[in-house]
Amino acid sequence: MGFGEKLRGAAERNGSLLCVGLDPHPDRVATDDLIPFLRAIIDATSDLVCAFKPQLAFFEVRGAAGWEALHATVDAIPRNVPIILDAKRGDIGSTATAYAEMAFDLVGADAVTVNPYLGHDAALPFLTRPDRAAFFLCRTSNPGGDDLQSLDIDGQPLYQRVADLVRQWGEPHGNAGLVVGATYPEELAAVRQRCPDVPILLPGIGAQGGDLDRSLAAGLDARGGGLIVSASRSVLFASTGSDFADAARAEAEQLRRAIQQSAAARPAQQH
Amino acid sequence: MGFGEKLRGAAERNGSLLCVGLDPHPDRVATDDLIPFLRAIIDATSDLVCAFKPQLAFFEVRGAAGWEALHATVDAIPRNVPIILDAKRGDIGSTATAYAEMAFDLVGADAVTVNPYLGHDAALPFLTRPDRAAFFLCRTSNPGGDDLQSLDIDGQPLYQRVADLVRQWGEPHGNAGLVVGATYPEELAAVRQRCPDVPILLPGIGAQGGDLDRSLAAGLDARGGGLIVSASRSVLFASTGSDFADAARAEAEQLRRAIQQSAAARPAQQH
Numbered sequence: 001m002g003f004g005e006k007l008r009g010a011a012e013r014n015g016s017l018l019c020v021g022l023d024p025h026p027d028r029v030a031t032d033d034l035i036p037f038l039r040a041i042i043d044a045t046s047d048l049v050c051a052f053k054p055q056l057a058f059f060e061v062r063g064a065a066g067w068e069a070l071h072a073t074v075d076a077i078p079r080n081v082p083i084i085l086d087a088k089r090g091d092i093g094s095t096a097t098a099y100a101e102m103a104f105d106l107v108g109a110d111a112v113t114v115n116p117y118l119g120h121d122a123a124l125p126f127l128t129r130p131d132r133a134a135f136f137l138c139r140t141s142n143p144g145g146d147d148l149q150s151l152d153i154d155g156q157p158l159y160q161r162v163a164d165l166v167r168q169w170g171e172p173h174g175n176a177g178l179v180v181g182a183t184y185p186e187e188l189a190a191v192r193q194r195c196p197d198v199p200i201l202l203p204g205i206g207a208q209g210g211d212l213d214r215s216l217a218a219g220l221d222a223r224g225g226g227l228i229v230s231a232s233r234s235v236l237f238a239s240t241g242s243d244f245a246d247a248a249r250a251e252a253e254q255l256r257r258a259i260q261q262s263a264a265a266r267p268a269q270q271h
Numbered sequence: 272m273g274f275g276e277k278l279r280g281a282a283e284r285n286g287s288l289l290c291v292g293l294d295p296h297p298d299r300v301a302t303d304d305l306i307p308f309l310r311a312i313i314d315a316t317s318d319l320v321c322a323f324k325p326q327l328a329f330f331e332v333r334g335a336a337g338w339e340a341l342h343a344t345v346d347a348i349p350r351n352v353p354i355i356l357d358a359k360r361g362d363i364g365s366t367a368t369a370y371a372e373m374a375f376d377l378v379g380a381d382a383v384t385v386n387p388y389l390g391h392d393a394a395l396p397f398l399t400r401p402d403r404a405a406f407f408l409c410r411t412s413n414p415g416g417d418d419l420q421s422l423d424i425d426g427q428p429l430y431q432r433v434a435d436l437v438r439q440w441g442e443p444h445g446n447a448g449l450v451v452g453a454t455y456p457e458e459l460a461a462v463r464q465r466c467p468d469v470p471i472l473l474p475g476i477g478a479q480g481g482d483l484d485r486s487l488a489a490g491l492d493a494r495g496g497g498l499i500v501s502a503s504r505s506v507l508f509a510s511t512g513s514d515f516a517d518a519a520r521a522e523a524e525q526l527r528r529a530i531q532q533s534a535a536a537r538p539a540q541q542h
Contacts, residue, residue: 115388
């Protein structure tokens with residue numbers, strides 16, 4: 001079962017465009033607690049999401065114990081819920097191939113996030129498998145996102161050129177997506193207009209505080225899908241007590257409902 | 272001892288601007304052979320180089336055994352030869368901090384390569400330690416390097432804007448460098464002109480076949496340094512037989528000498 005099929009299946013089955021980002025900051029979750037913590041989060045939310053997104057940095061920084069926890073985390077995720085490995089890798093040819101093998105074979109992810117700065121031959125090793133996908137950084141919502149991404153290229157910002165390139169890179173198998181932060185709905189709309197059929201991963205909902213209604217109006221595709229709305233800290237750390245899993249479920253349910261309502265309420269001309 | 276001091280010390284002691292890239296492709300070196308192979312390469316070349324540059328992808332793809340080999344490799348490198356971890360990471364704030372901890376604390380590298388696409392707040396976590404450095408991708412020599420890096424920004428290509436930004440990011444501690452491929456000496460000269468004091472990591476010598484004389488004339492700083500000339504496969508795989516370490520030493524000696532001669536012969540106006 002390919003990434004796209006798995007994603008649509010989970011989205012329909014769970015009535016959800018919500019992706020829970022598994023971002024276990026070392027100062028929030030001790031390494032000894034990592035496996036039971038993430039298993040509990042997954043068990044509490046896997047019927048409410050369309051995907052899980054482990055952030056590789058927070059595993060990698062813990063060394064061997066972190067990798068062990070990452071493998072255990074992947075094992076705990078139901079097979080019919082896709083895994084997007086947030087790795088933001090990017091390197092030339094044979095090195096990119098090694099990173100793709102790391103993400104898809106060693107970790108067993110269905111998709112991976114990738115940095116586009118090195119261009120097409122650094123991108124394609126992540127796109128050669130029709131059943132796996134890659135999401136390329138396009139427009140990020142961090143303070144430094146403007147430094148390069150908003151630079152003017154022939155009257156258009158760089159991130160729009162990136163969107164065009166990624167759409168082309170993904171044409172053979174339809175498995176290239178984009179990462180667009182939720183902070184700038186106008187920019188999300190511009191990306192969606194250029195890439196009507198490209199899946200968009202939308203981080204920045206929840207702790208980072210984007211505007212959900214405007215983001216969904218701007219980012220949903222013509223069929224009301226094509227958007228993966230990711231929340232991390234607001235779900236994982238909804239409670240710091242022993243009720244953390246229940247609190248995570250409650251927060252995920254609330255986010256799922258808010259996304260459903262926003263999607264239903266979006267302006268008619270967007271349908 | 273900080274990165275800059277360690278780099279200058281090794282360069283002077285060994286009379287070398289050569290960096291040996293430790294790129295053990297899985298199809299060239301089996302995991303069981305990885306530690307003795309790399310130890311032999313390091314022992315055979317550590318008095319001929321100014322730095323070693325392990326490529327993290329080729330360790331990471333091997334899982335736990337790869338990380339064990341990476342730690343053993345770092346342990347085998349003399350303390351007074353700096354280690355540049357080729358990781359090309361890039362992520363927002365707290366995630367970048369985790370990657371910096373991975374590179375500097377977990378691995379013990381003196382410097383790390385970083386992708387600039389996410390801007391200053393993704394860059395700064397790699398630059399907060401005065402004794403560690405980060406080299407940012409600027410102009411790469413792979414076929415897709417043009418896709419983004421050559422796009423015209425107000426009459427200048429994007430990679431020159433990146434060079435300007437990185438120079439600013441590194442100002443507090445003087446510890447930001449640039450990665451510029453050896454394939455385009457004119458572009459290297461443009462970067463050096465904009466960033467007279469920024470160290471430049473120059474991959475693409477050896478197997479990738481850049482023009483050494485022109486690269487050195489273009490890239491050396493006013494004091495005849497500031498350039499780290501990296502070769503990987505041509506040294507590691509100089510022989511596929513049991514004499515691989517001797518062959519690696521011979522290749523490294525030849526490269527070191529060629530770099531010395533090119534540096535001595537560069538046009539007077541460059542001094």
